[in-house]
Amino acid sequence: MRGLLFSFLIFLTFLGTAGSAADPDGVWQTEGYGYLFDVRGQEVAIYETTAISCLPSGLIPGALEHLEGEDAEARFGVTIPGFIEADMEIWPLGKDSRRFHRSDTSTFMTAHKLAALPDACKVNTAATAQDTVAVFHESFKIHYPFFAEGRTGWPAPTVDAIATDQELFDYLTGLMAPLEDAHTALVAPSLDAMYFGAEGAGRSAPEESRKAGFEIVDGSYLRSPLAPYCRGMLGYAELVRGVGYLRVSGFTNFSEANTPDANLAAFERALDDFFDPIHGLAGLVIDLRDNAGGSDALALAMARRLTEQEYIAYSKQAYRGGEGGQAWTDETATWVQASDRESFWGPVVVLTGPNSMSAAETFLMALMDRAPEVTRIGDNTRGAFADMLPRILPNGWLFALPNERYLDSAGKSYDRLGIPPHIRVPVFSEEDLAAGRDSALDAALKVLTSDAR
Missing domain, CATH: 3.90.226.10 (2-enoyl-CoA Hydratase; Chain A, domain 1)
Structure with a gap:
């Protein structure tokens, strides 16, 4: 009887361990995508990080839903109004790792658990033209793989002359346009202005x-x-x-x-x-x-x-x-x-x-x-x-x-x-x-x- 009781206790312990391993709660940092997902019960917050910034993402999350009997263990909606409306699925990958999959893509982002949300994500980032340009430069430096051979970004920015939103928009699009990359874009709500690289690419049939x-x-x-x-x-x-x-x-x-x-x-x-x-x-x-x-x-x-x-x-x-x-x-x-x-x-x-x-x-x-x-x-x-x-x-x-x-x-x-x-x-x-x-x-x-x- 004592042996049976001992086995039963081990079984209960295993169930508890398995349950915690499947729990997606925590702060998850992606490899190569610059996202932090902060999951707490049904609440999800998404941050975008660089070496100099941590900003609440433009990708707006919905409430998390736990799934039963599916490959993914949980999902939540993500939207950028007018551009993206999809589900973000969370797939198990071990106790301290997960894969995040946006349902309108074939991308699976590997993410690892952090001990806590970084302090940089808990403070507001200044929004001057200089700060905006710096984050833009840093984002392309760490994420854009198609600069000319030997380059990993643009030269250090000189933004002293940027005094208006229009000048800022012109500066940023002026950086992207020579790339002739159809998958670059900029949306400036304050100007009601948009730039899409696909429209300016030179190699196109009229x-x-x-x-x-x-x-x-x-x-x-x-x-x-x-x-x-x-x-x-x-x-x-x-x-x-x-x-x-x-x-x-x-x-x-x-x-x-x-x-x-x-x-x-x-x-x-x-x-x-x-x-x-x-x-x-x-x-x-x-x-x-x-x-x-x-x-x-x-x-x-x-x-x-x-x-x-x-x-x-x-x-x-x-x-x-x-x-x-x-x-x-x-x-x-x-x-x-x-x-x-x-x-x-x-x-x-x-x-x-x-x-x-x-x-x-x-x-x-x-x-x-x-x-x-x-x-x-x-x-x-x-x-x-x-x-x-x-x-x-x-x-x-x-x-x-x-x-x-x-x-x-x-x-x-x-x-x-x-x-x-x-x-x-x-x-x-x-x-x-x-x-x-x-x-x-x-x-x-x-x-x-x-x-x-």
């Missing part, structure tokens, strides 16, 4: 050329008018019998609610229709030549419909320029897992160009190890893969920058240079527009009809 090019596609190549899906973000038609044409204008805004769950549900219904066997699909052209990206999760949902085998889509690393030691966090793999819904496993051609960016590029990367091989036709993609890391400045302005790199199965990154095509064809060139043809689509049809024969 909008009027893209518009004219798609008019040629619609009028000369499709057997029927393009059928719109997902609020017009997708369009589907046949090129020739058995060869489908799917134009994807982005991986976002697929539903009226425009939430991750609603967008995914609408997308899955559209994909069910596209890949219904009734269409007799023997080949597929996916056109990403005017796709500014969106959600990696939606891009992966589409990749899942194009394979019958599981494989690694890509691996991700975050830059840790200010943390010492290795420059990048450990690789985290993202997988393509075959869907149990209607799918297509036959030959696929993807049309690409400099206006294929962000989630369009991660989708393309997720197809690199697909079998049979996907043929890429067109020009290099933009080379802007990483999620935009949202940051806040002492004066309340928001900005964003990329802090990650995506790697293929060979460990190669295509950031800045873009993913090259197998068959290089100019995107909506002046010669093609004048001749009323689409050379990329002609090449795609040649590939697919040759495969069919």
Whole structure:
């Protein structure tokens, strides 16, 4: 009896230990992302840190909810009104470590438990122009991995002449513009002004050329008018019998609610229709030549419909320029897992160009190890893969920058240079527009009809 009682006490002790290990309460510091999550029961506070600052994040947290029977142990909503609305999941990783996952990305941030909230997070940071510029400089120094070779930031700032918010806005955007990085941004509510790097990037097909090019596609190549899906973000038609044409204008805004769950549900219904066997699909052209990206999760949902085998889509690393030691966090793999819904496993051609960016590029990367091989036709993609890391400045302005790199199965990154095509064809060139043809689509049809024969 004493032995049984002793075993029972050990069992109770084990349960207590297991319960405390699964408790996400505490202060969690991320690797490579500059976040502190302070979790206390249902209350969550988020801070953004550099070596010189600790600021309450612009990412607004909701109440924490404990989960049962799921991989994640807890979650809470996070929002930046007008920009982000998602869940932040907390995944177990041992007693003193966790992984934080924002549901509208494929990013898992490793975090370690601190003894207490740092004192710097308990005081207000001054909000002068000098302080704002200093935090901006430091944030790019520790998070931005794509400065020119040998550089880790900009020269020391000289801000004595900045007297107004407009001058501050001009100074900060003047630093970002030469980067020509589509994933940089600045939002200044006090000026009602915004800057987005995607709008100023030099390597882009002109909008009027893209518009004219798609008019040629619609009028000369499709057997029927393009059928719109997902609020017009997708369009589907046949090129020739058995060869489908799917134009994807982005991986976002697929539903009226425009939430991750609603967008995914609408997308899955559209994909069910596209890949219904009734269409007799023997080949597929996916056109990403005017796709500014969106959600990696939606891009992966589409990749899942194009394979019958599981494989690694890509691996991700975050830059840790200010943390010492290795420059990048450990690789985290993202997988393509075959869907149990209607799918297509036959030959696929993807049309690409400099206006294929962000989630369009991660989708393309997720197809690199697909079998049979996907043929890429067109020009290099933009080379802007990483999620935009949202940051806040002492004066309340928001900005964003990329802090990650995506790697293929060979460990190669295509950031800045873009993913090259197998068959290089100019995107909506002046010669093609004048001749009323689409050379990329002609090449795609040649590939697919040759495969069919």
